[in-house]
Amino acid sequence: MENNTFKVINEEGREIVCDILFTFDSEETNKSYIVYTDNTKDEAGNIQVFASIYDPKQESPKLEPIETEQEWKIIETILNTLQEEIRKKTTNPEGANGQ
Numbered sequence: 001m002e003n004n005t006f007k008v009i010n011e012e013g014r015e016i017v018c019d020i021l022f023t024f025d026s027e028e029t030n031k032s033y034i035v036y037t038d039n040t041k042d043e044a045g046n047i048q049v050f051a052s053i054y055d056p057k058q059e060s061p062k063l064e065p066i067e068t069e070q071e072w073k074i075i076e077t078i079l080n081t082l083q084e085e086i087r088k089k090t091t092n093p094e095g096a097n098g099q
Helices: 070-090
Strands: 004-007 015-026 031-037 050-054
Touching: 015 070, 031 070, 050 070
Parallel strands: none
Antiparallel strands: 004 015, 015 031, 031 050
């Protein structure tokens, strides 16, 4: 994982470059997570975002599936918070401090 990108092999055997959006550690689950995109769009035209569990201490981290509803809720909360912060910045370009 270099330069905020990494490569995966898709179902057709093609190499896909993914952009790392952010990583975080959860004290609640004691796991590390990576949120990323392959820059494809869904049916509604939204860029698809994916999340996995990973071990940042490994030289070549293996992505593991997220299997619990609790973990998905943690990730969803973080994504919603980030989206709201971005929305605030785009609707108030002078800054969120009311200037």
